[in-house]
Amino acid sequence: METPLLHGLGLHKAFGPNQALAGAGLTLEPGEIVAVMGPSGSGKSTLLHCLSGIVRPDEGQVSFRGRDLASMSDAERSALRRTEFGFVFQFGQLVPELTCLENVALPLRLSGMRRRPAERIARGWLDRLAVGDIDDSTPGQVSGGQSQRVAMARALVTEPSVVFADEPTGALDTLSGELVMRLLSEAAKQTDAAVVLVTHEPRVAAYSDREVIVRDGRTREPVVTR
Numbered sequence: 001m002e003t004p005l006l007h008g009l010g011l012h013k014a015f016g017p018n019q020a021l022a023g024a025g026l027t028l029e030p031g032e033i034v035a036v037m038g039p040s041g042s043g044k045s046t047l048l049h050c051l052s053g054i055v056r057p058d059e060g061q062v063s064f065r066g067r068d069l070a071s072m073s074d075a076e077r078s079a080l081r082r083t084e085f086g087f088v089f090q091f092g093q094l095v096p097e098l099t100c101l102e103n104v105a106l107p108l109r110l111s112g113m114r115r116r117p118a119e120r121i122a123r124g125w126l127d128r129l130a131v132g133d134i135d136d137s138t139p140g141q142v143s144g145g146q147s148q149r150v151a152m153a154r155a156l157v158t159e160p161s162v163v164f165a166d167e168p169t170g171a172l173d174t175l176s177g178e179l180v181m182r183l184l185s186e187a188a189k190q191t192d193a194a195v196v197l198v199t200h201e202p203r204v205a206a207y208s209d210r211e212v213i214v215r216d217g218r219t220r221e222p223v224v225t226r
Ligand SMILES: Nc1ncnc2c1ncn2[C@@H]1O[C@H](COP(=O)(O)OP(=O)(O)OP(=O)(O)O)[C@@H](O)[C@H]1O
Pocket: 015, 018, 019, 020, 038, 039, 040, 041, 042, 043, 044, 045, 046, 047
């Protein structure tokens, strides 16, 4: 059997008396979009944080291309997050002082790319996500839907192998949410990026290839295969 792209197994995580994860797991193949669903407080975000190396599980293992995240140094894990992973959260978390173009170019600049080539690539991503016209605006000057598309462009600009999206449409109206999801799933398919998509909304989950349910910190095997 081939090594999965990302594999989490037997994950436990407690915050004080709160057992957020109690044996959760998830396997992700390249280019696959997986929706993580379940009730509020069931452990979805904690699972995403463990899978992406932001939170270290108390028990269990996460491996990326067969390498245990726990065996990596902090610097290696940071480099992995910067180069192989992209992140989109509910509220875009763009840098308010930078223009949309500068925000999207930022991950490339942080990896050492010079401004001009970084901004050229960033502009291409803004265009792909249909927000090329707001490149000079700051995040405070654009709508929630536009700002989420800029956040997606920023997550995709390094062409990561996995995009972690935590309620990316949670703050948007239905129409903007659908557009954001359509553009994200198209961009992910074009670049062969896998997506871990935490969502409450069945309409959003409909963009995934399969769904995983989290309940009381445990994952249930896929219930829908399209
Ligand atoms: N940093 C933290 N400190 C303390 N408790 C936490 C922390 N993060 C999560 N928890 C707790 O862990 C449990 C799982 O939280 P988590 O955010 O993973 O759930 P969720 O399914 O993503 O919820 P929601 O859908 O409401 O965002 C909850 O009881 C939550 O209060």
